[in-house]
Amino acid sequence: IAGITQAPTSQILAAGRRMTLRCTQDMRHNAMYWYRQDLGLGLRLIHYSNTAGTTGKGEVPDGYSVSRANTDDFPLTLASAVPSQTSVYFCASSDSTTPGNEQFFGPGTRLTVL
Amino acid sequence: GQNIDQPTEMTATEGAIVQINCTYQTSGFNGLFWYQQHAGEAPTFLSYNVLDGLEEKGRFSSFLSRSKGYSYLLLKELQMKDSASYLCAVSDSNYQLIWGAGTKLIIKP
Numbered sequence: 130i131a132g133i134t135q136a137p138t139s140q141i142l143a144a145g146r147r148m149t150l151r152c153t154q155d156m157r158h159n160a161m162y163w164y165r166q167d168l169g170l171g172l173r174l175i176h177y178s179n180t181a182g183t184t185g186k187g188e189v190p191d192g193y194s195v196s197r198a199n200t201d202d203f204p205l206t207l208a209s210a211v212p213s214q215t216s217v218y219f220c221a222s223s224d225s226t227t228p229g230n231e232q233f234f235g236p237g238t239r240l241t242v243l
Numbered sequence: 244g245q246n247i248d249q250p251t252e253m254t255a256t257e258g259a260i261v262q263i264n265c266t267y268q269t270s271g272f273n274g275l276f277w278y279q280q281h282a283g284e285a286p287t288f289l290s291y292n293v294l295d296g297l298e299e300k301g302r303f304s305s306f307l308s309r310s311k312g313y314s315y316l317l318l319k320e321l322q323m324k325d326s327a328s329y330l331c332a333v334s335d336s337n338y339q340l341i342w343g344a345g346t347k348l349i350i351k352p
Contacts, residue, residue, distance in 0.1 A: 164342075171247065171330070171342030172286070187339070219285060226338040228273040228293060234285035 132156065133235035135220050141241045142210050150205040150238050152220030160223045161203040162232065163187075163195060165216040172219065178203055179226055210242045245269045247343035249331050254349045255321055263316045263329050263346045271336025277305050277316045278330040280345065286330055289316070318348075326350045 133154045142148050154161065159180045164172040174187030178197040192214060194206045203222075207214055217239050221232040246268045255261040267275070274293035278286040292298055292307035292314060304317040316329055328345040335341055 169344055171344045172332075172340075173342070174339060177339070228334060228338065229291050231276065231288040231291065232340065234287070236285050 133220055133222055133233060135218075135235040135238050137238060138236070139239040139241075141243065142207075144210055144212060144242055146210050148207045148210055148240070150207075150218055150220075150240070152203045152205070152235055153201050154203075154220075154222045154233075154235075155201065156222060156224075156233065157200060158222035158224050158233070159200070160226050160230075161197065162221040162223075163193070163203070163205045164219045164221065165189065165214075166219060166237075167216050175205065175218075210240075212242045214240065215242045216240060245333075245335065245341050247331055247333060247341055249329075249343040249346045251344070252347045252349065254351060255318075257321055257323060257350055257352050259321050260317065260319050261321060261348065263318070263331075263348065265314045265316070265331035265343055267312050267314070267331070267333045267341075267343075269333045269335045269341055272309060273334035273336070273338055275305075275307055275314050276332045276334070276340065277303075277314075278332065279327050280330055281327045289329075321350050323350050323352070 136151045162177045163175040176195040178184045220235040223230040223232045277289040280286040290305040330345045331343040332340040
């Protein structure tokens with residue numbers, strides 16, 4: 130593994146189903162983030178974690194949950210998917226949250242909820 | 244509210260220079276980032292400005308004026324591979340990034 134990996138690459142999901150998007154980084158970064166990217170809108174923060182064992186809500190957290198059991202993994206769960214959650218989901222990490230620390234992004238998961 | 248504004252789309256010619264502007268209104272300011280995103284790919288870091296002035300990095304330069312809430316990304320000697328979206332993001336008072344919708348740059352031969 131080099132950098133950040135996400136799985137699956139893409140998924141078509143029936144509304145009402147539960148889905149977990151996986152994210153793993155091997156850079157030993159403290160902070161991790163989940164964004165969604167929709168056409169015409171900027172990246173919007175769903176949830177974040179400043180360090181293992183802690184999580185926080187971003188701009189659009191409703192319908193999503195996260196956990197951070199260790200440094201490397203930061204899964205995002207949709208408890209009961211709805212069509213408005215159709216989007217491209219990016220996981221990102223940074224060494225810390227101090228100013229200037231760039232975020233590194235995974236390749237993304239394209240999710241379609243029907 | 245927090246707001247980042249960028250032009251939706253710009254077109255430029257190979258070999259030319261293009262300036263992509265970004266204006267922002269955020270709760271607090273801890274720096275401004277520019278990222279590049281090719282279609283279907285992840286964003287990648289280009290630059291970070293926290294003090295006023297110009298930062299130059301090869302063909303790319305980024306400028307910041309905190310008093311005006313304004314930044315621009317300057318791309319010189321444009322190449323076809325520069326066709327991409329350019330995202331402006333501001334680190335707010337909580338060190339969270341607030342993102343603009345991005346500027347799609349189309350390079351023509």
